Amino acid sequence: MGTSPFKANYGYKPTISLIPQQATKISKTAKERAETLINLYKNLYKTAKLIQEHIRKYYNLKKSKGLDLKEGDKV
Numbered sequence: 220m221g222t223s224p225f226k227a228n229y230g231y232k233p234t235i236s237l238i239p240q241q242a243t244k245i246s247k248t249a250k251e252r253a254e255t256l257i258n259l260y261k262n263l264y265k266t267a268k269l270i271q272e273h274i275r276k277y278y279n280l281k282k283s284k285g286l287d288l289k290e291g292d293k294v
Contacts, residue, residue: 223267 226232288294 221271 223232
């Protein structure tokens with residue numbers, strides 16, 4: 220359907236390959252940063268979906284439905 224802003228700008232989809240369960244040998248700070256990035260990505264994704272829904276609703280309201288002509292009107 221549509222593409223993400225990241226893919227539109229950079230040409231590829233970002234992937235998060237590090238989840239906190241995989242980060243066993245990494246320092247506590249690295250785990251916290253990974254969790255923060257994951258949460259930021261999830262929030263960004265939800266916000267982008269919400270914005271898309273609002274834009275879709277706005278567009279559908281503003282879309283022209285054609286002329287209001289009735290039988291017998293002069294054209």
